[in-house]
Amino acid sequence: xxxxxxxxxxxxxxxxxxxxxxxxxxxxxxxxxxxxxxxxxxxxxxxxxxxxxxxxxxxxxxxxxxxxxxxxxxxxxxxxxxxxxxxxxxxxxxxxxxxxxxxxxxxxxxxxxxxxxxxxxxxxxxxxxxxxxxxxxxxxxxxxxxxxxxx
Numbered sequence: 001x002x003x004x005x006x007x008x009x010x011x012x013x014x015x016x017x018x019x020x021x022x023x024x025x026x027x028x029x030x031x032x033x034x035x036x037x038x039x040x041x042x043x044x045x046x047x048x049x050x051x052x053x054x055x056x057x058x059x060x061x062x063x064x065x066x067x068x069x070x071x072x073x074x075x076x077x078x079x080x081x082x083x084x085x086x087x088x089x090x091x092x093x094x095x096x097x098x099x100x101x102x103x104x105x106x107x108x109x110x111x112x113x114x115x116x117x118x119x120x121x122x123x124x125x126x127x128x129x130x131x132x133x134x135x136x137x138x139x140x141x142x143x144x145x146x147x148x149x150x151x
Contacts, residue, residue, distance in 0.1 A: 022076075023099055023122040026050045029129050029148035037145040040064075046129075046148060053077035055094070076101060112137055126150065 031044040044061040053076045060069045072083040078095040085107055092105040103118040117134040129148040134141060 022052055022096055023101070023126075024050050024052070025055065025101070025120065025122060025129060027150050030151045032147045032149050035147035037143075039142070039144070044146070044148075053079075074103070 025048045027048060029046040029048065031042065033041070033043065036042075040063065042061065042063050044059060047058040049056045055074045055076055056071065057074070058069070058071050060067065062068075070083075070085065072081075072090070072092075074081050074083075074092055074094045076094045076096060078093055080091055080093050083090045083092070088107055088109045090105055090107045092103055094101060094103045096102070097119075099121070101120040103116065103120070105116040105118070107114040107116065115136040119132045121130045121132075122128070123130070127150045129150070131146040131148070133144045133146065135144065136142075
């Protein structure tokens with residue numbers, strides 16, 4: 001039977017691990033197309049300012065020869081945020097699943113709704129951001145992996 005001291009040490013150890021600092025995604029990130037798993041040619045740079053529970057992302061992307069820039073603000077505490085994408089509302093709830101940041105989003109347009117489920121992970125050295133995405137429009141579902149290098 002564990003002693004009282006052993007119980008206290010186990011409790012404090014468990015609390016320490018559960019209270020470990022969440023990853024900080026701040027920095028300037030460049031998509032690495034060779035490491036990513038994407039169907040179409042795509043390039044993106046992201047500048048992220050992350051001060052938990054607030055995360056702001058400035059993005060510049062090029063697809064099909066067309067460049068787009070955007071700024072989005074999120075909260076990592078489960079509170080819903082609203083951003084605009086090409087005039088359409090994007091509703092997002094972000095929360096932590098251990099050291100993974102999970103984004104659940106819905107982009108609502110006049111013609112359809114796009115559901116996005118992203119899982120952000122940071123490499124142990126903090127130099128690689130991996131975004132695993134499931135994207136669903138109607139019955140069509142795609143899986144993609146975006147790998148960004150810190151620059």
